[in-house]
Amino acid sequence: MQLVTIGQALQRSCREIDHTDMRILLQHVLNVDHAFLLTHPDQVLTSKQEEIFDQLVARRVNGEPVAYLTGERDFYDLTFKVTPAVLIPRPETELLVEFTLERIPANHACRVLDLGTGSGAIAITIARHRPQVSVVAVDLSADAVSIARMNARNLEVNNISIVTSDWFGELLGEKFDLIVSNPPYVADGDSHLKQGDLRFEPRMALAADADGMACIKKIISAATEYLVPDGWLLLEHGYDQAAACRQLLEEAGYRNTFSRPDLAGIMRVSGGVI
Numbered sequence: 001m002q003l004v005t006i007g008q009a010l011q012r013s014c015r016e017i018d019h020t021d022m023r024i025l026l027q028h029v030l031n032v033d034h035a036f037l038l039t040h041p042d043q044v045l046t047s048k049q050e051e052i053f054d055q056l057v058a059r060r061v062n063g064e065p066v067a068y069l070t071g072e073r074d075f076y077d078l079t080f081k082v083t084p085a086v087l088i089p090r091p092e093t094e095l096l097v098e099f100t101l102e103r104i105p106a107n108h109a110c111r112v113l114d115l116g117t118g119s120g121a122i123a124i125t126i127a128r129h130r131p132q133v134s135v136v137a138v139d140l141s142a143d144a145v146s147i148a149r150m151n152a153r154n155l156e157v158n159n160i161s162i163v164t165s166d167w168f169g170e171l172l173g174e175k176f177d178l179i180v181s182n183p184p185y186v187a188d189g190d191s192h193l194k195q196g197d198l199r200f201e202p203r204m205a206l207a208a209d210a211d212g213m214a215c216i217k218k219i220i221s222a223a224t225e226y227l228v229p230d231g232w233l234l235l236e237h238g239y240d241q242a243a244a245c246r247q248l249l250e251e252a253g254y255r256n257t258f259s260r261p262d263l264a265g266i267m268r269v270s271g272g273v274i
């Protein structure tokens with residue numbers, strides 16, 4: 001049998017997956033970091049490692065997202081466990097976390113709610129960076145709640161409570177200083193749902209009625225009851241939904257409404273104060 005080295009495994013020509021994906025899969029199989037791969041090109045893979053690597057490459061060629069194959073994804077400065085029960089946290093969502101942290105001075109005790117927490121990426125990152133803040137995170141998916149709780153445990157975050165709830169359903173009478181959400185906002189019939197990584201992610205994490213605006217609309221209207229006076233609502237939304245979002249916010253009585261672009265210049269987060 002021919003032995004395969006790290007260098008050879010990485011150089012295998014594979015037109016369908018890119019080099020970075022290949023590298024991340026190999027790091028995962030060998031349980032090593034990027035620097036190790038670079039400094040040990042002649043290390044030989046065991047036959048078991050080669051078999052697992054080949055299987056993962058074949059699944060990637062078939063379209064499965066790398067994060068589901070490795071079971072994790074970096075977000076902000078943390079690493080989150082992910083399964084096909086949760087959305088894979090996106091780099092653009094880090095913007096929502098940044099805007100939220102900007103509004104919570106260090107050492108300022110307050111309450112923050114994350115609606116549709118998925119893996120817990122937003123809520124847990126905020127809780128880690130503001131240990132004095134009490135964070136509540138909800139999701140309608142019981143599987144997502146289990147993953148988010150596991151991430152909170154693994155990342156040793158204790159100032160968080162993660163609850164199964166249909167948006168505000170289990171939060172009657174509660175008040176928050178800040179409500180954040182990255183809700184489903186892709187229009188139900190959008191062809192992107194049938195392409196790339198999105199094919200493998202939970203539909204309920206992605207798609208919404210009313211051209212993708214149904215959840216955003218519901219959250220904007222209901223959040224007024226759950227915010228303290230001068231409390232902020234911050235929402236991530238689709239590239240073409242900023243104006244509609246601001247209009248809904250203004251109609252619901254929010255002040256100082258704004259939209260901000262991501263690094264690619266796409267309007268990504270909107271919000272207002274009540």
Ligand SMILES: C[S@@+](CC[C@H](N)C(=O)[O-])C[C@H]1O[C@@H](n2cnc3c(N)ncnc32)[C@H](O)[C@@H]1O
Pocket residue numbers: 086087088089090093115116117118119120121122138139140141144165166167182183184185204205206
């Ligand atoms: C776009 S994903 C965001 C996940 C995570 N916050 C992130 O940014 O990576 C939307 C989340 O909303 C949840 N969701 C959908 N409908 C919901 C509802 N009615 N009540 C609560 N959560 C809901 C989905 O299960 C999913 O986890």
